[in-house]
Amino acid sequence: MGKRERLSGNEAVAIALRQINPDVFPAFPITPSTEIPQYFASFVANGQVDTEFITVESEHSSMSATIGASAAGARALTATSSCGLAYMWEELYIAASNRLPLALALVNRALSGPININCDHSDSMGARDAGWIQIYAENNQEAYDNMVQAFRISEHKDVRLPIMICQDGFITSHAVENIELLADNEVKDFVGEYEPENYLLNPKQPMAVGPYAITDYYMEAKRNQAEGMKNAVAVVKDVAKEFAKISGREYGLFEEYFMEDAERAVVIIGSAAGTTKDAIDALRAKGEKVGLIKIRLYRPFPADELAKALKNVKAVAIMDRAEGYSNHGGPLGADVMSALYRARSQALAVNYIYGLGGRDVRVEDMESVFDALKQIVEDGDAGETYRYLGIRE
Amino acid sequence: MSNLTEIRWHGRGGQGAKTAALLLADVAFQTGKYVQGFPEYGPERMGAPITAYNRISDKQIRVHSNIYDPQYVVVVDESLLETVDVTKGLKKDGAILINTQRTKEEIIPHLKGYEGEVYIIDAHKVSMATMGKYFPNTPLLAAIVKVAGIMDEETFLKEMESSFKHKFASKPEVIDGNMAALKMAMQEVQ
Numbered sequence: 251m252g253k254r255e256r257l258s259g260n261e262a263v264a265i266a267l268r269q270i271n272p273d274v275f276p277a278f279p280i281t282p283s284t285e286i287p288q289y290f291a292s293f294v295a296n297g298q299v300d301t302e303f304i305t306v307e308s309e310h311s312s313m314s315a316t317i318g319a320s321a322a323g324a325r326a327l328t329a330t331s332s333c334g335l336a337y338m339w340e341e342l343y344i345a346a347s348n349r350l351p352l353a354l355a356l357v358n359r360a361l362s363g364p365i366n367i368n369c370d371h372s373d374s375m376g377a378r379d380a381g382w383i384q385i386y387a388e389n390n391q392e393a394y395d396n397m398v399q400a401f402r403i404s405e406h407k408d409v410r411l412p413i414m415i416c417q418d419g420f421i422t423s424h425a426v427e428n429i430e431l432l433a434d435n436e437v438k439d440f441v442g443e444y445e446p447e448n449y450l451l452n453p454k455q456p457m458a459v460g461p462y463a464i465t466d467y468y469m470e471a472k473r474n475q476a477e478g479m480k481n482a483v484a485v486v487k488d489v490a491k492e493f494a495k496i497s498g499r500e501y502g503l504f505e506e507y508f509m510e511d512a513e514r515a516v517v518i519i520g521s522a523a524g525t526t527k528d529a530i531d532a533l534r535a536k537g538e539k540v541g542l543i544k545i546r547l548y549r550p551f552p553a554d555e556l557a558k559a560l561k562n563v564k565a566v567a568i569m570d571r572a573e574g575y576s577n578h579g580g581p582l583g584a585d586v587m588s589a590l591y592r593a594r595s596q597a598l599a600v601n602y603i604y605g606l607g608g609r610d611v612r613v614e615d616m617e618s619v620f621d622a623l624k625q626i627v628e629d630g631d632a633g634e635t636y637r638y639l640g641i642r643e
Numbered sequence: 644m645s646n647l648t649e650i651r652w653h654g655r656g657g658q659g660a661k662t663a664a665l666l667l668a669d670v671a672f673q674t675g676k677y678v679q680g681f682p683e684y685g686p687e688r689m690g691a692p693i694t695a696y697n698r699i700s701d702k703q704i705r706v707h708s709n710i711y712d713p714q715y716v717v718v719v720d721e722s723l724l725e726t727v728d729v730t731k732g733l734k735k736d737g738a739i740l741i742n743t744q745r746t747k748e749e750i751i752p753h754l755k756g757y758e759g760e761v762y763i764i765d766a767h768k769v770s771m772a773t774m775g776k777y778f779p780n781t782p783l784l785a786a787i788v789k790v791a792g793i794m795d796e797e798t799f800l801k802e803m804e805s806s807f808k809h810k811f812a813s814k815p816e817v818i819d820g821n822m823a824a825l826k827m828a829m830q831e832v833q
Contacts, residue, residue: 426681
């Protein structure tokens with residue numbers, strides 16, 4: 251059964267990849283994701299995997315090579331962060347539109363500028379419309395567990411879309427914490443052999459990948475992509491259920507913490523969710539009805555399920571670790587508010603921008619958010635809905 | 644949360660403060676604790692001030708912020724006393740451990756009136772005597788384990804030996820020196 255260990259988030263993801271033993275891993279280094287291919291290179295050198303490890307000259311090339319390998323019929327993935335993801339931009343759309351079930355281990359880092367190596371979600375949030383499934387983690391354990399589940403989701407015949415497994419740069423990628431690992435054979439059996447239905451190296455079924463589509467076909471192709479994304483919701487749930495059988499750890503589309511009777515709630519993504527849980531415990535001890543929703547699956551976005559989970563709250567703060575420059579908040583704010591509107595919710599909602607470029611988020615910061623929600627409930631008015639947390643004005 | 648121990652390390656890039664924090668997390672994990680060991684990254688360059696952190700607890704650790712009110716502070720490089728507010732937030736019932744060749748009496752005036760316990764160790768002396776090179780983090784790791792009472796000496800040394808065997812698998816000749824440094828540091832800290 252599970253093996254207790256202490257690992258950084260990067261080590262944990264690298265070990266998941268060793269256990270998965272993918273066919274092809276093209277890699278180009280960038281902080282803070284560099285350790286993932288670095289650890290993996292040692293697994294290759296030690297003969298612990300038989301992966302084709304390709305060192306390329308840029309992230310544009312690492313994603314291109316991953317796409318090529320996946321189109322050929324291989325199980326392929328790469329890793330990156332920040333500007334590396336930005337440099338993959340056009341390839342992200344190629345991977346998704348060609349319905350290639352490849353994976354990307356993303357270690358979230360702010361985009362330049364000012365130049366910054368620390369965590370925020372501006373890199374992956376910018377790629378939210380690229381047609382990739384996006385799953386986020388609170389800690390090293392979740393980053394590992396999500397990586398183990400990745401290919402089962404992306405390769406599912408009803409989905410066939412690329413998947414981004416995200417974790418917070420430095421905060422989880424470089425922090426050594428306790429973790430429980432699955433046995434190698436458990437992961438191997440769980441992930442299974444990849445048997446692509448259509449692939450370039452199949453002489454019996456010649457096919458074209460990435461052809462030109464005129465106005466007559468382009469829109470239907472995009473509609474089909476959206477269908478795969480729609481199907482991903484059920485697949486993510488099913489894979490999580492099976493994963494729970496081997497790990498004992500349960501996952502859904504999002505995690506609810508003290509939401510049964512919560513009157514005030516925070517919706518958040520990533521490592522700051524753990525910090526928020528400590529704030530909730532402190533406030534609950536004082537009798538305050540506060541709760542948390544931590545988004546795991548961000549694309550596709552579980553709008554209806556989320557609105558249902560929030561249906562009894564009086565006020566909600568949606569936390570964005572990325573700017574949207576819409577003049578009214580960030581990407582998660584827009585998604586959650588639209589979900590609430592669709593569900594005709596009466597909840598008073600505000601959107602905070604927080605933690606940009608690694609700005610630290612303390613338990614006290616999250617307590618201050620719940621305090622602000624208390625005021626909003628008392629006033630019966632959300633006031634300014636576009637706010638910044640922990641900023642020097 | 645009374646069982647939570649929080650430690651902040653102040654060092655300079657290249658002195659191994661981050662490695663020491665990760666090793667401490669490692670050895671505390673071996674005793675069945677929940678641990679966190681993480682660096683705070685700024686621009687990385689040799690000699691620049693860096694901070695690293697440890698949390699050690701009987702309960703799962705969920706918080707992912709830096710540490711502002713530690714029980715213990717370790718100062719790897721005493722020149723930082725003049726430039727970094729190393730006692731900031733340090734609990735009065737906690738302690739500070741400083742790597743120095745000076746005496747306690749000489750050091751205390753540089754601690755901005757800190758009222759808690761002050762410990763010193765000459766990690767340079769320990770390191771040169773046992774390893775022949777200056778690696779301050781190994782002696783400081785042993786010293787903070789003793790000062791903070793993280794585990795008994797025997798368990799610590801046993802766990803560190805197996806940790807070194809793993810870490811230095813490709814250069815086993817350095818294990819004896821590192822072990823000697825740990826043992827000597829536990830005697831030298833005052």
